[in-house]
Amino acid sequence: MLTIALLLASLQIGPTPGLEKGFGDWEVACDNVKACEMTSLIREDADWPEDGPLNVSIAREAGAAAGFTVTIDTGQAKGPVTVKIDGVELVRATPAKGGLRFAGVEAGRIVEAMANGADLRVEHGGKVLLSVPLSGSSAALRFIDAEQGRAGTVTAAVAKGIKPVSAVPGVVAAPRVVALRASGKPAVITAALQARMEKLAECEEEERGTSEVTTAALGGGATLALLPCMSGAYNTLLVPFVVRGGTVAVADLDYSNEGSETAPMLTNGWWEADRNVLSSRAKGRGIGDCGEAAEYVWDGRGFRLTELRSMEPCRGSTNWLRRWTARAVFR
Template identity: 30%
Template sequence: MMLRVITFSVLLLAALQVAADPLQQDYSDWTVSCDNLNRCQARNINDHNGLVLLISREAGPQGRAEVRLDNQQSEVFPDSDTRPIAPRLLLDGKVLRLNPREWQIADRLTLADNPLVVADFIARIREGSALTLSGEEKIKLRQVVSLKGFKAALLAMDAQQGRVESVTAWTKPGSQPAESVPPAPQAPEAPVFALPQPLTETEIAALTQFAATNIDANDCTLEPSERDIRLTPLSADRALILVNCDMGAYNLFSLAYLANRHAPFKAEELALNAPFKLNGTQTLEPEMINADMDEAKGELTLYAKGRGIGDCGESSRWIYDGKQFVLAEYRSEPHCDGVSQHGWPLLWTTRG
């Protein structure tokens, strides 16, 4: 009978889980990013010179965990040492041995995804000050993983996933069983776009003329001849108007309006409203930067680079649901430090 009660409670808790507010916060020399499914990752920042430690963990009692130590030599760190990491790894100047039977060891990458190995590694370095590599004592550009803020970052991940005081916690563990950890929240359904009829040549001509004469572009820096007008049908009676406005070195800023497809024409500035507050307080108000509209999917994509090499910035995808654009995905990397993660950290996702 007790087993049935526990099982029912767990199922009920899972049913009640809704998408969480994402978290992206710095803790001294560490940054944490958690998405709306409470999948979290933490990595070192500040003067690492390409030596990057990435700790990730999924939500739930048995959430998958991984630790990656990566030598990300690139044009940003041209003088970094490319010799294998694992044999040279030091914790506060002392050799930190990794068992090759428990770790995947390559020249530039050292990885473990066994939960016991990951937990043991974290426990070994948690009270330390820095990870460094031997053989760099006389090198000007030394690579280092500062552990200042590491424990705070781990605690933030534990708190976001509801692990504090449980046996699964990486910091502040307790006696609560693994089953006390909440399951992963459910991803919200992605909106469904109903493909409308294409704009006719008459509609295109009328909307282009309307946009050229009625949209206020006086504050735009592009010359009128450079202000391309892009039109996309959204429904039987609505269309999206994008007007090029400002051009930077690597970002194009646009004006965006929702307009009637037929006379009398009216247009209202497009407002994008995220369904969450970042860190519980920060409202997301993305700018129309490098806007691209997929007419077949009803999908608006924004991609704002923090600098030319694209190692930082934010991106989002929005789908028109017949009334408004709804957020389908949001990514953000605020640190322009040359680190590549094959995509900026994911903070919001949907299913379907």
């Protein structure tokens, strides 16, 4: 059964991540199963907040029955805070773990006011804790309506119509990826193996920096080897290889935004042994408020994308938006 499953996995079409778009002071994305999220950005002309930006995020799953979830960062605020839009109080609540989270009727009330509002404020102790411009929020909500097939139905946030709930497309399950758990010990990377990797990667020696090759056992006699290829101030690009029986080959990644067709790269890549996951996180700038992050699992032949998140504008959001998801089933 495992051999058949691995064969089917190897024949699957590569991932097609969902869209990310910007509207005014908001960024929005929907993944491959049409789960969508939008998040606030700091104003382009605003000074960087002393304690870092606090964001407001709105999420909605696919399907007719799905409602909104509203998450508001509140930092170190203690005690009750109020959420207002254009001066009208919508809800009062006490933050937990640095934020507020609303669902159901309360979330619906906030989203409805956002669609026609200009400014969302969170007040604490008589002072404004957070002020978020709502320019673009209505367009972002309309984008979610369209992506989830809600436009023209009674479930839409902005693009409302008279079509019934039954007109909304049903929920689509995330693709299933059969994966292997890592085991064993990693192979020793000899000078000859590293020289072979460097030749296959075609990296410029002067750009490689001083980082060493890192390895991790994948099981079945396979070893993951990450070869540093280019190094900058806060990003290191690595070419992934699989070593077996004294031979080395460029690893098969079904998604990569870096490198060439013959040698894909991972930015700041590392192996998470406790999760059996290969991760990467490319930062658009050092503070990490933009970039792309990916996670992969090993299926015995290559690395299959299980999650992709990104944030294109560098405008204060550390809440990168999900554009791809898959369910890993470990054997």
